[in-house]
Amino acid sequence: MKYSHTIFRKYFALAFISARSNFAYFAEVLSRQLFLAVILYILLRLWQQTYSHCGLQQMAGLSLPQMLWYLTATEAIILSSSPISTIMDEEIRSGSLAMQLIRPTPYPLYRLALYLGERALRLLANFFIGSIICFVLVREIPVSVVGILALAMALPLAIILDFLGNFLVGLAAFWLENTSGILFIYSRLTMVLGGMLIPLDLLPAPYSNLAKSLPFASMVYGPARQFVHPCNFELLQFIVLQISWIFVFSIIVWQVYSLALKRVASNGG
């Protein structure tokens, strides 16, 4: 009992240090918010035109202000991602991964802790500034306390799932000479199939259901949807889905990681 407590504290300390060191990059945080403002403005214009040309008050059960708050949430999530696979790529190629392996913390958990700390901070900043920008743009806050709670429940699992995806991309560096190509595709899929620009409900029916059950939806669409349109049943369904995907991804990561470790053992990193 005591042992598990100290372990938890160790990872918490790692996450905390990662968050703090990122706070030093104040200029980066600031310019990201600038970009957030630009993209939210563009999306507002896009959806304004869409609503008016389609002559609709609601799309996918969302009014225009709700739609923009949905997009604020998806953008805040996407823009909080951290370039962990690029870092892993460097670590693997330079052989410094081997150094990480002799530490008393398993490498995946060590990375997870750092990732969570960094991302938590970025998420906070993005949601805070994003909300202000969104409010300035639509002059309405169509978000309930229930929605915020639902977001708070769905977000951590979404981030862990995204971590596992990124970790897999990073591990590809053991086999490929360059992982940035895969990263492009992975992040683009997260955006498109995660519903960053359009709620997945608006895709044609068979695709919509398929997209919603894919892991990408669990990373972006789910939390954002619950944020603006909370529904107990959907939330429950959704969290079960998230946990299942985390389970599946963990197994894959574990298998690939073990394979990779064998390569380290035989090649010396």
Added chain:
Amino acid sequence: MAIKVENLTKQFILNKRDGWRSIKTEVLAVDSINFSVNSGQSLALIGPNGAGKSTTIKMLTGILHPSAGQAKVLGLTPWRERTRLAYQIGAVFGQRSQLWYHLPPEDTFELLSRIYNLDRNQYKEQRNLLIERFDLGPFLKTPVRKLSLGQRMRAEIAASLLHKPRLLFLDEPTIGVDIVARQELRDLIREWNKQDGVTVLITSHDAGDIEHVADRVIVINHGHIVLDDNLSNMRQRYLSSKILSARFHGEHKTVDLHGAKVLQSANYSIEVEIDTSVVTTEKVIKHILELGTIADISIEDPPLEEIIAHIYSQPVTNNDSSTHT
């Protein structure tokens, strides 16, 4: 005359952040220095970090504009005629490579011939000459990342000589290079300076570089020239000492030899400063061998910082630059 510097001064305005306020302070990096260098001379510019060495070099190459004063390099004012000057100077920075890391040196040479608009025949002639003199043949077609640091620096210096510069700037050219390769590099620079008459301006932290490459030394500190002298005087006064360290298998007797000053002495080891103007190194070694059973012995130049500290501790008589012009 290759370089003539008159009252060259550089003042920086430093913005310090104190919370939300910013405080402006002025820093005098180079304070009205004067010196001149004859064509074909080889000059070492030394001094601690932040002394104003690199600021001076940056002004002489036209990268920085001075706050006051004049400079003529090969008859040009560097900061006004930087591009024209660039055709006639070469530069080697030990910590920054101009060779393309993933490609063989010959590819970089080819590119440089374009950058400097070299005539094809003259370029080929000079390239072949450099390949021969710097012995680049064996690794001319090997990607730079696979070269040893010594080989890389040889190629680096050759690259900076392709356009036949009349003046060569070398900033820490031997940093990180092993002893044998370091000596090779020094010889090559020296040879090029003596045979081809290239004026050389070198900065280094290694006393050996200066001793083997330079004719003349300028010591700079806090933006001032504290010493300007030719190498033989410099050698007599300040470069005459060597540091000998020895480790013994057991207890050892104490050193008792004129010209050998004990710096440190412990149960199994000893460190001695040899004054080579008083006693030969050979004699000291013989003496040390008699003190006990030797396990390990090494002789090194004292670090440059110590030499500079030494300069400060002695009264300086001959620091007037006019004696050299």
Added chain:
Amino acid sequence: MFFAKILNYIRLAIAYVRLNWLSHIEYRNAFYIEAAGMFLNNVIWLVFWVYFFKAFPTVPTWTSSDVITLWAISAAGWGIAFVIFGNCRFLANIISTGQLDAWMLYPRHLLSHLILGKMKPSAFGDMVFGFAMYLFFVRPDFPHLALFCILTVSVAILFTGFSIVAGSLSFFLGNAESLALHLEFAMICFCTYPAPIFEGRIRWLLYTVLPALFVSYYPIEALRNLSIEQALYAFAGSLAFASIAVYVFYFGLKRYESGNLTVMRG
């Protein structure tokens, strides 16, 4: 004389592109993976947007072929710009870490020489994507294809200029690396949405600070109507912006030459 200078510069540019290319080809697979990744990434985006504008009549005047043309011309222009002038995108870093010094030792015009220094493999993917999409999905006749090719040059000039301005901010703000990066993101964003959705005062911004209309409006109109006039507007905008970029860079360089930037680094 002027002509000889241009020719001389083109020779230098070719030498750089060749070396950049050789340098990447040392790691052949890495290069192809990155370029192909960017290509596929763009395909995913394009499929999404074509679907979007088909499903929702957001911009009634635009057909799918207009959407494809917009993506094709931005990607091709971007690709050309950074296959040749890839070092633009490192400008902020080069300035703030003092690496400009090394470039100043060469007997060439600083800016035009410096920007040749690197190539991004992903830009290759963009370039190929742009031309491929236009050829296969828009199926242009010869005049359209010719105009498209000419206009990609205009777009490339604009992106190069924008990148130089963004990078030059480091002269004034210290390390502006991430600001430059996000400004470029913002620029691409504005460039890849149909111009008609931006009305009103925002247009002034899109003519000046983020000059996206010279990508998403004039070239598209020129290709739609095969209009030389619109094409000339596109070129005029790009060249004007590029000239401003050169001015901003050299204006900032004065601060660098005064040395007060170098001291900031400690």
